[in-house]
Amino acid sequence: MPTESGQEVSELSDADLAPAIDALTSASSVTVLCHLQPDADTIGSGLALAIALDRRNVPVQVSFAEPAILPDSLQTLPGGDFLVAPDEVADEVDLLVTVDCGSVGRLGRLRDRLDGARRTVVVDHHRSNTCFGEINVVDAAAESTASVIARLLDLMGAEIDKDVAHCLYAGLVTDTGSFRWVRPGTHALAERLLETGIDGGRIARALLDTHPFGWLPMLSRVLGSAELVQECAQGRGLVYAVVERSDVGDLRSEEVESVIDIVRTTSDAEVAAVFKEMPDGDATDGPLWSVSLRSKDSVDVSAVAAQLGGGGHRFAAGYTTRGPIAELVSALTDALE
Ligand code: AMP
Ligand code: MN
């Protein structure tokens, strides 16, 4: 569906969505799975869908494999009552829907629930999506999975009221970087959600602009040791920072995830990376790291992340790896050549 300017607004027609609508409107029970280390797009999408299904009197569970507790900032979303611990997710279900998951790996230990589902629907916006569902609704032109869910809810005839809008707005505002990465239609959706009476400023502040004082000294340490590798990526440059567990202390994942948004603004480098050491019981092969990658316009970091075992979008991707930091930096610089 290109606009007059030729920009893709969606890669999917309403007819492409019909099999998913059929599955969603005929399901007798539904499990909605969000990705590991969940963000507002996966949880917002999952809870919005759960609220709509519950209103149709369909039993619904929402879950994610890790961590054990939902990040603090996401506890502000409506529909939290549908969340269950991974062990409580039914082994068998009529329909399983994954939201914002580019591959089965993003389900973590909940991937086995795919086998116990009569039907599966994958709803996502990652170009790298492996289409691991029976029905795949993957719109790589969509700015967020929440936007795809909004379209599905409309086609299902489900009402987007204040609670559903709150969940969808959470995904939209975070995945667009507070409406910086947008397409024709982004603001129209935002307007429609805001019309329900949600407080957009308050939702954005809770998700993106709220940190404890300890965040400031953590940033100071981590950013103070950032490195610029100018010759990397054919001279376009790599800037990176490392967040070790000792830097994190009692801080939340929200504080750790905020670091990439500062590092990526460095104008001397096309590519930015943040290596985030994960809490990990078994560290015999070296510490476990979750790595965030960002680029500005000429490097496809989803391809780089895929080469290193992860995935994502063209300008925002990530992967998980193990080992001493010097080796990981050199593996990344090699992948960028
Ligand atoms: P993040 O840097 O964690 O905000 O992630 C940026 C993008 O990369 C998101 O779209 C994620 O879905 C994707 N991503 C992050 N980590 C991984 C991973 N370990 N495997 C696959 N995709 C990932
Ligand atoms: Mn996500």
Ligand code: MN
């Ligand atoms: Mn997303």
